[in-house]
Amino acid sequence: MxxxxxxxxxxxxxxxxxxxxxxxxxxxxxxxxxxxxxxxxxxxxxxxxxxxxxxxxxxxxxxxxxxxxxxxxxxxxxxxxxxxxxxxxxxxxxxxxxxMDTDLYKLLKTQALSEDHICYFTYQILRGLKYIHSANVLHRDLKPSNLLINTTCDLKICDFGLARVNHPDHDHNGILTEYVATRWYRAPEIMLNSKGYSKSIDIWSVGCIMAEMFRGKPLFPGKHYIDQLSLILDVLGSPTQADQEWIVNDKARNFLDKFKEVKRKPWSDLFINTNANALDLLDKLLTFDPRKRISVEDALAHAYLRPYYDPEDEPVADRPFSFEAEVDxxxxxxxxxxxxxxxxxxxxxxxxxxx
Missing domain, CATH: 3.30.200.20 (Phosphorylase Kinase; domain 1)
Incomplete structure (x- = not known):
């Protein structure tokens, strides 16, 4: 028909x-x-x-x-x-x-969210991401328009077209770099072309989304990837030498050298009158060094999400997901x-x- x-x-x-x-x-x-x-x-x-x-x-x-x-x-x-x-x-x-009735992108266009809504949506994103990561999958494109919401505030993650198996045999270095995540939600390690990347790229995206829910607008709206990194470093400040150890690309290291004197902006200056626990979680989600970025399990257990945290009701996948081979x-x-x-x-x- x-x-x-x-x-x-x-x-x-x-x-x-x-x-x-x-x-x-x-x-x-x-x-x-x-x-x-x-x-x-x-x-x-x-x-x-x-x-x-x-x-x-x-x-x-x-x-x-x-x-x-x-x-x-x-x-x-x-x-x-x-x-x-x-x-x-x-x-x-x-x-x-x-x-579903709408998505987070459309919702943020029409209204400011209450603290309770932000907390509940953040919890649900992380709850879904815990399952995804337990299946050994990277979503790679978390952003407000890929978070569907209904009138009872239930949230569902969608669009897995860019998802990847997180596997040491699959070197993600350079693969689809320009297509991974809408630029504003991209982790710095993707743009700095580190040797592969990990589940922490999705955690960064959650931090960007959480910040956007508080601000009502994107935190790092870069016009291109150099601008994107500049906006990130303007907030996070100059990374220490220890925080750059994972970067193997000489051009990327030279670029970061230009930001040696940039001071970190306190989150409380950017998000005035915002819950201190929320800012602490945001800081842990938006940590420059992917090796130090919080895991999804620890994020769920954070004090900010205490009203919803229930490890007995945060299911994981039965077994790791695997493609018989990547399909590029x-x-x-x-x-x-x-x-x-x-x-x-x-x-x-x-x-x-x-x-």
Whole structure:
């Protein structure tokens, strides 16, 4: 059955009706719809990824990871449909997910958040990230628009198209550097091109998001990566020699030498009348040296999040996630085959569950 929304034709199962446009981006269009079988409202993302290898690998990553994840603070996949259903005819991918009311980017555009909201949202981001990191996955693109929120303030992390397995066999040095995280939320080690990077890049992004919730605007809105690093160092001050030991790039070290005399700005000057525990957590999230940056487990246990902290209700993944190999260099035809295999496997599992 075909439905036209915002100039796009949706050729999907006729159990979905009442289509409404939500938004669109480089990777596709998102609409809301109603599932006639359950009466639930859902979000349906249509992508046409097979013309570009990059889009194709993002789609594969997202499907592969989200089908293996199950967590209250991570968006789920309810259904996947392909048009057409064979390798040669595959054109569109439809991913059906829970419908959320807004995202943090839109919310911050329209209102200031209360201290309670900031605390609760920060907790939920970290709770979801604990699960992601326990699966040995780096999200790599945490930002307000990738944090979905509903009217009861439940938060879900979405968009895993840039996610990676955190594995010593996969040297992330230089891989997709310019694509990792919207610039304003990028950890300094990504831009300084250190030897690989780790889970701490996601922790930095959480710090940037938390700061933005307090300020109502981004903390480090760099115009380009040099400007981005300059803004970071203007706040954090000159890193010590010990805090630069992880940097192997001579150009990066020479760049940092220009900031030798920069004094650190106290967080209390930037965030006046803000809870001292909140500023202490922010300081630990936005630590320049990734080796000293707080872990997600320690962040959850921080005094600022005490109202919500419950290690008995902060689940982790059953086992580490792994790709059989990273997929950067796979041709589109191979990626198409992998997507088809994932969808067929998903449909078989669902069929078994309903029988």
């Amino acid at each position: 075909s439905n036209v929304v915002h100039g796009q034709t949706f050729e999907i199962d006729n159990k979905y009706k009442s289509f409404r446009f939500i938004g669109e981006g480089a990777y596709g269009i998102v609409v809301s719809a109603q599932d006639l079988n359950t009466s639930e409202k859902v979000a349906i993302k249509k992508t046409t990824p097979f013309e570009h290898q990059t889009f194709c690998q993002r789609t594969y990553r997202e499907i592969k990871i989200l089908l293996s994840f199950s967590h209250e603070n991570i968006i789920d996949i309810i259904d996947i449909m392909l048009v057409g259903p064979t390798l040669d005819s595959m054109r569109d991918v439809y991913i059906v997910q829970s419908l 260099d796979l041709p589109v035809e191979d990626l198409k085959r992998k997507i088809l295999e994932e969808v067929e496997s998903f449909n078989r599992r669902r069929q078994m569950e309903t029988n």
